[in-house]
Structure formats: structure tokens, C-alpha cells
Amino acid sequence: MPRLGRALPYIYVAPFLAYILITWIAPVAITIYMAFTECRWTVTRMRFIGLENFIRIFTRDIYAVDAIYVTAIYVSSVLVINAFFSLILAIFVTYFVGNETIASAIRLAWLIPRITPAVIYALMWRWFIDPRIGPLNAMLKALGLPAPSDWLLTLPYSRLLMIAVNGYVGASFGMIIYSAAVVSIPKDLFYAAKVDGASDFQICRHIILPLLKWHIFFVTSWQALSLLSSYEHILALWAGAGTARAAGVEVWALYAYSKAFYTSDYGYGAALSVFLVAIGIIFILFFFKVFGFERMMQPSRVEV
Known part of the structure; x- marks a missing residue:
């Protein structure tokens, strides 16, 4: 019995360790x-x-050089949206918007892409940018702006589309983290600062942002690594790696996937x-x- 007692913790964690070994360690090796x-x-x-x-x-490999260039544009541009624009959005919704109903509606509008399957999300964007029936070109023409005949294959519009599609999805993650962090800040700090004559901008700069340093670090690191390895929305929207390459939006992760499985x-x-x-x-x-x-x-x- 004493031996069984010493071995019992290992028996409990054995299924978990076996799962990690089979699904993570072995594939990596x-x-x-x-x-x-x-x-x-x-x-x-x-x-x-x-x-x-x-x-x-x-x-x-000449395509590897192109993939590095596209990945650099993709990660740097979308990271600004996912990590920093989401911070501005979270502070605006949580601190400046007093009406909770309006704040919840804004959060929901940014959360919908996160919970929408990638294929459905891609189909919605295909309808939105369709040159014949899509509302995007109709709005551009109404404003007197140039409307591309093909958003998917025309540079630089294809890369702008790539950034917008992935930025809209990723910003919701940061907004959730930042919003929860701002809500957890004691309101007494805000009241005391206002009594001392601090403006809302000063409160954001000297109270909110310093208290969010861990959250900014986490969201920035997580989103950067996620963007390096993500390609599912590009693959779904451009319907294949070959089309993505022709459109100038083939990122490194998609290139590795196409080499292995195409x-x-x-x-x-x-x-x-x-x-x-x-x-x-x-x-x-x-x-x-x-x-x-x-x-x-x-x-x-x-x-x-």
C-alpha cells in the first residue's frame, strides 16, 4: 500500500502525460x-x-523570399490592430462609454468574427467585396473613390484585404483581455485623480496604461506568435495557396503548408x-x- 500511495499521483497524471506525448512531443520530434x-x-x-x-x-527558393516579405507586412500590420488598436477600443468602450448597452453592442460587433467559423467568415467577406453585388464597391463609387475590379487578385488591395480580414478577427481577443483589465482597476483611483484635476487623457496615460503592462505584454506576444503561424483565413478567402501566391498574400505558414500538403x-x-x-x-x-x-x-x- 505505501508503494501504491507513492505511485498514485503518477497514475493520475499518466493519461495527461500520454496525451501530451502523443499529440505534441512526438509530432514536434x-x-x-x-x-x-x-x-x-x-x-x-x-x-x-x-x-x-x-x-x-x-x-x-525564390518563393521563400516573397513569403518572408509578405509575412513581415502581415504580422507587423495586423499586430498593430490586434494589440494596440484593440487597446484603444477597449479603453474607449470600458472607460469613456457610459452606457453599458452601447458598450456591450460594440463588444459584440467585434466579437462576432471570433466566434464565426473561418469558412463562413471568408464567404461573408467574399460577398462584401464582390465587384458586382458587394456593398464595398457600391459605397466607394457613391463616394467617388476608385473601386477595384477584383479585390482578391489586385495589389495592393489584396494585401489591404488580408490585413483587414485578420485584424477584425484578432482585435476581439485583445479587446476582451484589455476590457477585463480596465474593469478590474479600482474606481477610487479614477475619482482621486479627478479630484486632483487630472483629465481623462492623463488618467489613461498615468493610471490605466501602467496598470495594463502585463496585459499588453501578453496580448502582443500571443498575437505575434499567432500571426506567424496562422493562415486559415487567407487559405479560406483566397481558396488555395496558389491563388494566394498570385495575389501576393502567401505568408510563410501557408507556404510551408502548401509545400507539405499540396x-x-x-x-x-x-x-x-x-x-x-x-x-x-x-x-x-x-x-x-x-x-x-x-x-x-x-x-x-x-x-x-
């Missing part, structure tokens, strides 16, 4: 190994080739994925440095 192999059409025939796939990325070049697709993970790690280290993670982890000097 297999992907890393495949990145150093030539593996086409079937995973049963893999030939170890060392760093050849990674050399190919930087020396012989052309069955599993080894090279795995190498592209491993390189993407390395970029993600660099992003994390960069955010740790920018946000002063070590300083944020230090205990408060104020004794309560």
Missing part, C-alpha cells in the same frame, strides 16, 4: 527530424540530407516550419527585452 530529410510523397521513405533543406530556403514535399515543408518556430522564439526573446520582463517580475517595493 518527428517534424524536426523530417526537416533534415528528403521526404516526398510518402513518409515511409525518408533520406537524411543534413542542412540541405535549410540551405535551399535561402539560396534556391506538393507532398514533406521534408522541405518541415524545414520551413522549423525555421518559423525559430523566428517565433526570437520574437519571444525580443518582447522579453522590450517589455523589461525581468523588471516586471521583480516584487513591488511598496509594502502593503
